[in-house]
Amino acid sequence: MYTQLKNFFQYIASAVKFIPVGMEKPVVHQSFMVDSEKYSPYLAHYPMTANETAYLQLLEEIITFGVEKKDRTGKGTISLHGQSITYDLKDTFPRFTTKFVAMKTAIAEMMCFLAGSTNLKDFHALNCHVWDEFADDSGDLGPIYGKQWRQWKRSVGTEIDQITEVLKLLAKSPYSRRLIVSAWNPEFLSNEDLRPKENPSLGLMSLSPCHKDFQLLTRPMQGLYDIGRNNIHYLPEHFRDDEVLEQAVAQGIAPMFLDMVLSIRSNDMFLGHPFNAVQYAFLLSWISHCYSMIPGRLTIHIGDAHIYSDHVSQVDLQLSRDPYDAIEVYFDPSTRCPENFFKMNNSDFLSTQYKHHSAIHADLAVG
Numbered sequence: 001m002y003t004q005l006k007n008f009f010q011y012i013a014s015a016v017k018f019i020p021v022g023m024e025k026p027v028v029h030q031s032f033m034v035d036s037e038k039y040s041p042y043l044a045h046y047p048m049t050a051n052e053t054a055y056l057q058l059l060e061e062i063i064t065f066g067v068e069k070k071d072r073t074g075k076g077t078i079s080l081h082g083q084s085i086t087y088d089l090k091d092t093f094p095r096f097t098t099k100f101v102a103m104k105t106a107i108a109e110m111m112c113f114l115a116g117s118t119n120l121k122d123f124h125a126l127n128c129h130v131w132d133e134f135a136d137d138s139g140d141l142g143p144i145y146g147k148q149w150r151q152w153k154r155s156v157g158t159e160i161d162q163i164t165e166v167l168k169l170l171a172k173s174p175y176s177r178r179l180i181v182s183a184w185n186p187e188f189l190s191n192e193d194l195r196p197k198e199n200p201s202l203g204l205m206s207l208s209p210c211h212k213d214f215q216l217l218t219r220p221m222q223g224l225y226d227i228g229r230n231n232i233h234y235l236p237e238h239f240r241d242d243e244v245l246e247q248a249v250a251q252g253i254a255p256m257f258l259d260m261v262l263s264i265r266s267n268d269m270f271l272g273h274p275f276n277a278v279q280y281a282f283l284l285s286w287i288s289h290c291y292s293m294i295p296g297r298l299t300i301h302i303g304d305a306h307i308y309s310d311h312v313s314q315v316d317l318q319l320s321r322d323p324y325d326a327i328e329v330y331f332d333p334s335t336r337c338p339e340n341f342f343k344m345n346n347s348d349f350l351s352t353q354y355k356h357h358s359a360i361h362a363d364l365a366v367g
Contacts, residue, residue: 048229048325051087051094055277056323058085059269059315062307069306072192073365077306084302087277089285089295090228092326093351094277098318100359101274103282105130107346110279114163114342116150118143126346130275133366134196134206142190142200145209148183170216170291171338174256179216183209196366208265211276215261218293221254227294233330234285234294257296260284265303270311270318271362276300282329282349289331290341314360324355 066078087094095101108126117123120139123131135141152160162181169176189208190199196206221227224242227235235255239245248254262280267273281298288295307315329351335343 048092049097049323051092051326052096052098052323054085054087055094055096055273056098056319058083058305059307060319062269062305063312063315063319066307068309071306071365073308075365076309077304078309078312079304079306081304082302083305084299086297086299087281088228088297089230089281090226090297091230093230093285093329094281094298095327095329095354096274096277097324097326097354097356098321099274100356101278103278103354104346106275106278107282107349109275110283111344111346113145113149114283114344116146118147130364131206133364136197136200136206140200140206142203142205143185143188144205144207145183148185148188148209149181152185153187166216167287167291167338167341170218170287174218177215177217180213181215182213184212210266210272211262211264211280213263214280216287217259217261218256219259219296220252220256221249221294223249226257230328230330231288231294231296233328234288236292236336237333256293258284258288258291258293259296260298262298262300263303264300267300267302267305268311268365269305269307270315271364273305285329285349286331286344287341289336290338292336308362308365311362314362317360321357324357327354328352 061083062078062080066080069077069079071077095103105128108128109123109130111126112123112128115122118141120131120135120141123129131141149163150161152162154160166179166181170179188203188205190196190205191202194202199206224245227245232240235245239248239254245254260280260283262276264276267276277298277300280300281295284298285295287293329349331349335348
């Protein structure tokens with residue numbers, strides 16, 4: 001009991017930056033030791049592994065402080081509630097390197113959501129098979145993400161294209177706090193008493209949304225120090241002169257930063273989270289590119305952050321590996337216009353070399 005209490009208070013102390021007498025200071029990860037004089041004003045204040053280190057630290061916290069719980073799938077989880085993590089796209093893109101992350105597959109899934117797809121054939125056309133275990137025999141997935149994003153049913157019988165409406169509002173009123181897209185439609189949530197593939201025949205989602213809504217938020221650029229290795233690619237050419245950019249910042253006409261806040265009710269931290277980080281960072285980057293903004297921070301709020309009981313050994317292996325420098329992701333400047341948004345392609349992006357450890361296999365929990 002004493003050891004458990006000590007560990008608990010050490011955890012709380014490190015969270016509030018206060019160390020009681022007699023307790024050890026939390027270890028500062030080596031990668032956070034940055035020589036700021038090493039970089040020019042355009043380059044990073046953060047190391048190239050900072051985003052991934054934050055993810056690995058959360059994995060370790062779940063293993064150390066999480067609570068064992070039963071769940072819908074019958075596998076059981078180790079869970080922490082109410083977790084938040086922020087990936088700053090200033091310097092790098094959160095495609096993790098301590099295992100292989102299939103970025104094109106993650107982007108393909110996002111493309112299907114944006115197209116309003118609800119059938120496996122559309123996912124398979126992009127070589128995406130992440131929904132195979134959830135569809136019925138005809139490939140129907142029910143009114144999942146894409147249906148809610150692009151064709152939300154109104155009580156009067158018409159539909160709302162949430163994506164299009166939010167992008168219109170972003171262009172018209174970028175400081176609006178109503179730039180929200182939701183997939184959480186209570187009328188069509190899956191029935192937990194049924195297997196996922198049994199829900200579509202009842203007009204329900206095969207799986208209720210895990211990443212249930214996201215919000216876009218803009219903020220003005222404060223100075224050259226706001227620009228890092230990754231998001232400098234999104235700065236229009238005529239702003240890449242220090243004096244020009246400083247004058248633009250002073251006059252309030254410099255490009256704005258675009259942030260995203262994503263809410264996830266339930267997150268499989270080993271298999272699902274790396275996918276979600278990639279696809280929403282990509283969506284944030286693509287919107288920024290098309291609307292001449294600079295990708296900023298992706299903040300993810302997680303209701304139940306969990307590791308499945310049969311993924312623990314895989315997580316231990318991943319935590320034993322040191323991350324490599326993360327990639328940068330950007331697009332051809334000639335495609336920078338709002339009209340290109342729905343022409344997104346999972347092969348059109350450019351990136352620096354992806355150096356990574358080998359893949360780590362784990363079974364997907366379906367239930």
